Amino acid sequence: MSSSEKRPGRLHLNAFLMSVGHHEAAWRLPESDPYADLDVEHFKNLARIAERGKLDSLFLADGPVLWDQVGRRPSGxxxxxxxxxxxxxxxxxxxxxxxxSTTYNEPYNLARRFASLDVVSGGRAGWNIVTTAGLDAARNFNLDHLPAHKERYERAAEFVDVSLKLWDSWDDDVIVADKETGVWGDDTRIYPPAHQGRYYSVAGALNVPRSAQGHPVLVQAGSSENGRNFAARYAEAVFTAHQTLTDAQEFYDDLKRRAVEFGRDPDHIKVLPGIVPIIGATPAEARALEAELERLIRPEYALAQLAGLLGIEASELSLDAPLPAHLPEEEQIEGAKSRRTLVVNLGRRENLTVRELIGRLGGGRGHLTFSGTAVQVADKIETWYESGAADGFNIMAPVLPSGLTAFVDQVVPILQERGRFRTEYTGRTLREHFGLPRPANRNTTAATADAVFR
Incomplete structure (x- = not known):
C-alpha cells in the first residue's frame, strides 16, 4: 500500500462499561451517581447510548474477587x-x-451461561476469556496459592476446547417439531463431547441449542507470551493495552503472524487496544478535566494496587520518587505479566515519579489515555488504524455517562464522515458486526467429510 492510499475497511468500536467511568476518581465528580454500579437502569442507558452510536459491542470486565478496597471507588x-x-x-x-474465568469455573456451566445469553440476544454474545491473576481470587476457591501462569493457560486451552465441543453438541437442524409423528428432535444429530482430558471430564451434550451465530465470539485480553499464543489459537477479538504506537504495531504484527502459523485467517482476529478519551471543546478544556480527575485520586489506595502489580510491598514505593531501581522481572510475576511490564516501561521511559505514574494509571490502568478535542481523538484513532496498530478500539470513557455520550455524539460522526465507521448496522449478530464467519459445526463437517471420503 502506497503512502497516499488509505487502509481499506472500517474500524470496530466497543464500549467498555465500568460503573460511573474508568477513572478511579470519576465517582467523586458532582455529576456522578456513586450508587450507579448496582443500578440496572444506569447500564441500560449506557447500552442505548452505545447502540445509538452503532458501536459493535458492550464489554463488561469481571473477576471472582472484591476489587481493591471499597474505600477507593464504587466496588459492586x-x-x-x-x-x-x-x-x-x-x-x-x-x-x-x-x-x-477459566480458572474458577467449569466448562459445562459456563458454556451453558454463554449459550443462553447468545440465544436470548439473538446471537450477540461474546466471551472474554481470562485466566485470572491474583492470590485473592485463588483464596476464594479453596486454594492457598495462585496457579502458575503457564498452568492457567494450559487449563484455559482445554476449557475452551471443551466449550467448543459443547456448543457444537447440537446440530443446527436438531429440532424437527413434527407434531404428526410426535418427534420433537432428531437424536442422531446430538453429539455428546465424551471428553476426557488432563483437567476436565465432560460426558454429555449441552442442554442449549446452537445460536444464530453458531457460538459466542471468543475474546481474549492477555499479552504475555502465553497470552499471545492462546489468542492466536482461539481468539476472534483481542483486547490489549499499549502506550505507544510502536508497541501497538509490534503486538499487532506479531499476533497476526502467530494466527497464520495456527492456520487461521489473520483477518478473523480483531486487535482492539483500549483508549481512555478525555474529550473537551478545546484541548485546554480536556486537559482541565484530566487534571481535576487526577487531583481527586486518593494515592494511598493506588499505591497498594501498584505495589501488587509490581510484586513488591507498598512501603517500597515513595510517591515523589521514581520506581525503585530493582523490581521483580516479568518471569518472576505469576499475575498480570504483560501489564506489569507495560507499567514499568511507562514509568522508566518517561522518568515518572510514583505519584505521576499513579495519575497516568488512574484512568485506564495502563491503557492509553488521550485528552483533546473530538477531532483530535478521531485523528488518534484513525492514525493507529492506518498505521497497522489496531483494527479498532475498546472505548473506555473516563466518566459515565457523559464520556460515552461525548464520544458517540462528537467522535463517531467524524469517523463516519471519513468513511471509517458504519452509519447503520448491516447485521444482527456480533459476528456480523466484526465481519467474522459463522463457524461450521465440527461434528457435521467431519461427518460430511467422512461421507465424501467413503
Missing amino acids: VLEPTVLLTALAGATSRIGLIATA
Missing part, C-alpha cells in the same frame, strides 16, 4: 452474563461481551 460488580441478559432486552443490535 453485578455478574456480567446476568447484567448483559437485562441489556439484551433493552437493545436490539449491539453485541454483548462478558468476562469469565
